[in-house]
Amino acid sequence: MPTKQAGFNQIAEIVMIAIGVGLIITSAFIASSYLAVLGTAAIFWGAILFYITPSKQVPLTVLDALANSSLDNIERLLFEFNSNEKGVYLPPKSLKNAESSLIFIPRTPQTPLPSAEENDEVLYLEQKDGLFLTPPGKGLLQLFEKEGATSFIKIDLQTFEKTFPKILVEDLELAENIEIVSEQKDVKITITGNVFSEICEQTNDNPLAHAQVGCILTSALACALAKASGKPIIIENEICDQENKTTTIVFTMKDYDLPSMIPSLATELTVLQSTFQETVKKQLTIATEKRIESEEEPKLVIEPISSQTIQQVDQIASAVKRTQDLEFILKSERAQLALDSAELEKAINEKENKLYQEIIATREKIKKLKSLLNDKDSRVIESGNPKPKANTSNKEKPKDE
Numbered sequence: 001m002p003t004k005q006a007g008f009n010q011i012a013e014i015v016m017i018a019i020g021v022g023l024i025i026t027s028a029f030i031a032s033s034y035l036a037v038l039g040t041a042a043i044f045w046g047a048i049l050f051y052i053t054p055s056k057q058v059p060l061t062v063l064d065a066l067a068n069s070s071l072d073n074i075e076r077l078l079f080e081f082n083s084n085e086k087g088v089y090l091p092p093k094s095l096k097n098a099e100s101s102l103i104f105i106p107r108t109p110q111t112p113l114p115s116a117e118e119n120d121e122v123l124y125l126e127q128k129d130g131l132f133l134t135p136p137g138k139g140l141l142q143l144f145e146k147e148g149a150t151s152f153i154k155i156d157l158q159t160f161e162k163t164f165p166k167i168l169v170e171d172l173e174l175a176e177n178i179e180i181v182s183e184q185k186d187v188k189i190t191i192t193g194n195v196f197s198e199i200c201e202q203t204n205d206n207p208l209a210h211a212q213v214g215c216i217l218t219s220a221l222a223c224a225l226a227k228a229s230g231k232p233i234i235i236e237n238e239i240c241d242q243e244n245k246t247t248t249i250v251f252t253m254k255d256y257d258l259p260s261m262i263p264s265l266a267t268e269l270t271v272l273q274s275t276f277q278e279t280v281k282k283q284l285t286i287a288t289e290k291r292i293e294s295e296e297e298p299k300l301v302i303e304p305i306s307s308q309t310i311q312q313v314d315q316i317a318s319a320v321k322r323t324q325d326l327e328f329i330l331k332s333e334r335a336q337l338a339l340d341s342a343e344l345e346k347a348i349n350e351k352e353n354k355l356y357q358e359i360i361a362t363r364e365k366i367k368k369l370k371s372l373l374n375d376k377d378s379r380v381i382e383s384g385n386p387k388p389k390a391n392t393s394n395k396e397k398p399k400d401e
Contacts, residue, residue: 016042070136074213075206081131083107087212088254089135089222089233090114092153099151101138101223103213105131113232113254115322136213137220144224147171152227157182160228168194176245186236187225187251191217194247201240214238218249229253255333276316 020042085106092098096116104114107129114125114132123132135141145151148167152160161180168175168191176193200215213219214235226233232254239248 071203071206071209071213071215074133074136074209077131077133078105078208078212081105081128083131085109085111085212086234086236087133087214088113089219089226091226091230091232093230094232098153101135101141101226103133103135105133105212117318117322133213135219135223136209137216137218137223140216140220141223143172144168144220152224155228157187157225157229160224164224185253185255187229187253189221189249189251191247191249193245197240197242197245197247200238200247201242214249217247221249222251225251225253231255276313 020038020040023038023042024040083105085108087103087105090102090104090113094113094116095102104125106113111125111129114130118125124130125132141152144164144167148163148171155163161182164180165178168178174195175191178192179190181188194217196215196217200217203210203215214222215238218235218238222233222235234252234254235249236252237248237250241247
C-alpha cells in the first residue's frame with residue numbers, strides 16, 4: 001500500500017542520518033577524516049531525502065469520514081426534495097463552467113434537463129422542478145485528471161477507455177484491474193480489488209444518496225464519463241461482489257429530449273417578446289404625452305431605457321440563442337439518425353443479396369442432384385430389362401412340360 005511505502009521511506013532516511021552522525025562521532029575518536037567525510041555525506045543526503053519526499057498519503061479512514069459527511073448532507077437534501085428519480089450527471093455543454101461537475105435530480109421523468117444559465121449557482125430549478133447537487137466524487141475526478149495530465153473534456157470515450165485503466169491501476173494504484181466496455185448507450189465498468197470497496201459499502205447507510213447519486217468512486221466515474229462522452233450520465237446499477245472483490249457498475253448515456261424542450265423555449269420567447277413590446281409602447285405613449293404638453297418646439301422626448309427593459313432584451317436574446325443551439329443539435333441528431341438508417345439499410349440489402357446468391361446456389365445444387373438421380377434411375381432400368389425375360393421363361397417351362 002502507498003501508506004506503508006511512505007513509512008518505510010521515512011525510516012530509511014532517519015537511519016541514514018543516524019549513520020552519518022555515528023560516523024562523525026567515530027571519526028572524532030580515531031582521528032579519521034575519511035569517516036568524517038562519509039558521515040557528512042550521509043547526513044546531507046539523508047536530510048535531502050527527508051525534506052524532498054512525495055506528497056503525504058491520506059489514510060483511507062480520513063477519506064471515509066469525509067465521504068460519509070458529504071453523503072449525509074446529500075441524503076438530507078434528497079429526503080427533503082422527495083423525488084425518486086435517479087441523478088443525471090450533466091455534461092460540459094450544460095454547465096456554465098465546463099470544467100466543473102454537477103448532478104441534476106429531476107422532479108419527474110418528464111422534467112427537461114436544464115441549460116447552463118439555469119444551473120448557475122442555484123440549489124433548485126425554477127418552481128423546484130429539479131435539485132442541483134455537487135457530486136461526492138468531484139475531488140476524486142480532479143485527482144484522476146491531474147494524474148493523467150489532461151482534462152477528460154479534451155478526449156473522447158474511446159480514448160478514455162484506453163487511457164483511464166492506466167491512471168487508476170498503475171499511476172494511482174487504487175485498483176488491481178479495471179475493464180471498460182461500451183455498447184450503444186451503456187457503459188459497463190468492472191473494477192477488481194479497489195481500495196474504495198469498504199467506503200462504497202458503507203454508502204448503504206444513506207440509501208437515497210446511494211441509489212440516486214452513487215458512492216465516491218461511482219460518482220467520480222460518472223463525472224469522467226459525462227466529460228468524455230459529452231452526454232448526460234445516469235448510474236443504472238452497481239453490484240459489489242465481496243467474495244471476488246469486484247465492483248460492476250453500469251452507466252447509461254442519456255439523450256436530450258429536444259422536441260419537448262424547443263416548444264417550451266418558443267413559448268418563453270413569445271412571452272418575453274410580448275412583455276418587451278408592451279414596455280416600448282408604454283414609453284412611447286409617455287414620450288408622446290410630454291411632447292404635446294410641452295410649450296417648446298414639438299420634439300420627441302424618449303425616456304432612457306430602464307434596466308428592466310435591458311434585462312428583458314437580454315433574456316430574449318438568450319432564449320433565441322438557446323433555441324437556435326437546440327435546433328442545431330436536433331438537426332445534427334436527425335442527420336446522424338438518417339446516416340445510421342442508411343447504413344442499416346445498406347447492411348440489410350447486402351445481407352439479402354448474399355442470401356439470394358445462396359438460394360440460387362442451393363437451387364443449382366438441387367438441380368444437379370436431381371439430374372444425377374434421374375441418370376442413376378435410367379441406368380437401373382436399362383440394366384434390369386433382361387431379368388423379367390429370364391423369369392418369364394423359367395415360369396413358362398413347367399407349363400410346357
